[in-house]
Amino acid sequence: MIKVARIQNWIEKQGPVAFSIYAIFFAFMTYFCMYAFRKPFSAATFKEEAPVSLHWFGPLLEAVDYKIMLIIAQVIGYMLSKFFGIKYISEVTGSARATSILALILFAQLALLGFAIIPPPYNILFLFLNGIPLGMVWGLVFGFLEGRRVSEALGAGLSASYIVASGIVKTAGRMLLEAGISPFWMPFLTGLLFLPLLGVSVFFLNQLPPPTAEDIALRTERRPMNGEERLRFLKLYFPGLFLLTFLYMFLTAYRDFRDNFAVEIYQGLGITDPAVFTYPEALISCIVLLMLGFLMRIKDNERALITIMVLMAAGSLLIGLGTLAFQAGLLGPVYWMILVGAGLYIGYVPYGCMLFDRMIAAIGFVGTAGFMIYVTDSFGYLGSVFLLLYKNFGGGQLSWLDFFEGFSYATAIVCSVCFALSAVYFHFAIVRKNRTARAAG
Numbered sequence: 001m002i003k004v005a006r007i008q009n010w011i012e013k014q015g016p017v018a019f020s021i022y023a024i025f026f027a028f029m030t031y032f033c034m035y036a037f038r039k040p041f042s043a044a045t046f047k048e049e050a051p052v053s054l055h056w057f058g059p060l061l062e063a064v065d066y067k068i069m070l071i072i073a074q075v076i077g078y079m080l081s082k083f084f085g086i087k088y089i090s091e092v093t094g095s096a097r098a099t100s101i102l103a104l105i106l107f108a109q110l111a112l113l114g115f116a117i118i119p120p121p122y123n124i125l126f127l128f129l130n131g132i133p134l135g136m137v138w139g140l141v142f143g144f145l146e147g148r149r150v151s152e153a154l155g156a157g158l159s160a161s162y163i164v165a166s167g168i169v170k171t172a173g174r175m176l177l178e179a180g181i182s183p184f185w186m187p188f189l190t191g192l193l194f195l196p197l198l199g200v201s202v203f204f205l206n207q208l209p210p211p212t213a214e215d216i217a218l219r220t221e222r223r224p225m226n227g228e229e230r231l232r233f234l235k236l237y238f239p240g241l242f243l244l245t246f247l248y249m250f251l252t253a254y255r256d257f258r259d260n261f262a263v264e265i266y267q268g269l270g271i272t273d274p275a276v277f278t279y280p281e282a283l284i285s286c287i288v289l290l291m292l293g294f295l296m297r298i299k300d301n302e303r304a305l306i307t308i309m310v311l312m313a314a315g316s317l318l319i320g321l322g323t324l325a326f327q328a329g330l331l332g333p334v335y336w337m338i339l340v341g342a343g344l345y346i347g348y349v350p351y352g353c354m355l356f357d358r359m360i361a362a363i364g365f366v367g368t369a370g371f372m373i374y375v376t377d378s379f380g381y382l383g384s385v386f387l388l389l390y391k392n393f394g395g396g397q398l399s400w401l402d403f404f405e406g407f408s409y410a411t412a413i414v415c416s417v418c419f420a421l422s423a424v425y426f427h428f429a430i431v432r433k434n435r436t437a438r439a440a441g
Contacts, residue, residue, distance in 0.1 A: 155353020
């Protein structure tokens with residue numbers, strides 16, 4: 001039997017490089033496994049394999065595509081989980097994180113069993129139940145990593161998990177479908193394959209020691225935030241936080257559309273190879289990690305915060321420029337998907353790992369980055385639901401590919417402008433804070 005104390009003592013004795021490798025690996029594997037319980041169903045189109053009618057739900061829902069209803073159901077559950085997580089993640093203590101991760105994912109797996117057993121279209125309810133627990137897993141995993149002097153490296157490594165995992169679990173799902181597995185049983189079986197690896201990863205992740213005194217000195221103390229502290233934080237920085245939340249709705253909707261309908265988009269491009277869901281995402285994760293990796297070398301928190309926002313704005317512009325190059329015939333379809341994916345994740349990834357971690361350190365507010373991660377996530381998935389409804393009712397005449405191209409331009413313009421404005425706002429907010437601190441001192 002592995003002695004927990006021996007593992008913890010070993011970790012504490014290691015240098016920052018060995019500690020970072022250990023933390024990144026087990027955080028990566030934990031969140032990577034979570035995707036096996038969330039995304040495999042999107043590998044099916046539910047048309048060629050199993051056409052489903054929604055006429056039992058009335059004339060309004062009969063007009064909604066079955067797969068869109070599945071995605072909306074899961075996203076609504078996921079979104080509600082994010083809203084609940086605003087309170088839970090900002091208050092949860094370290095001792096409860098590992099147990100919570102395992103309990104939440106086991107609940108999600110049982111929901112996938114219900115999705116397989118209950119006939120369509122009534123099994124839509126189980127995708128909603130599947131999404132409810134999964135929305136809190138990111139905050140629980142990131143809670144092990146935030147507030148450390150190497151948080152950028154840890155967060156970037158963790159973020160690579162969902163870029164890579166989404167493609168791999170869809171590839172696994174397509175392979176199961178091609179092997180003759182029903183599209184309704186495929187998600188449950190995919191999750192079952194990853195369950196043992198999840199348990200091992202959570203165990204070792206739970207052995208990470210808390211932040212050191214040096215970590216606290218460099219990145220500000222991190223502690224649970226009560227309702228009064230959360231409200232005060234929002235009031236103090238509302239304009240900038242509003243801009244970041246608004247544009248995140250676009251980024252999340254864009255990311256979810258590209259992710260959930262990758263099969264349909266690639267089919268529109270004339271590509272059907274299951275491997276296409278994996279190798280472009282692996283390349284994208286490498287590009288994003290290289291672009292964001294240098295940020296950990298910036299010691300000054302204010303400079304790092306503004307640099308992050310400028311880099312995120314550049315990623316947003318890349319989405320539009322990449323789409324323009326593809327439509328002009330300068331890029332092939334796979335290279336286009338790689339380029340817009342890289343731009344998307346350069347803007348998207350910092351939200352979940354380094355943007356708010358650096359923000360709290362720069363403004364000196366004692367709290368937890370998990371609070372704002374979950375505020376933006378909550379509204380982000382609300383934007384995803386609105387986009388799906390608009391595609392079904394307002395953009396139904398467009399193909400998945402044409403709709404994706406148009407939305408790429410909208411995302412690039414809105415997000416680039418909002419990132420620039422938020423960078424200006426927080427620069428002057430920090431200047432005011434420093435001026436007040438000097439006057440008081």
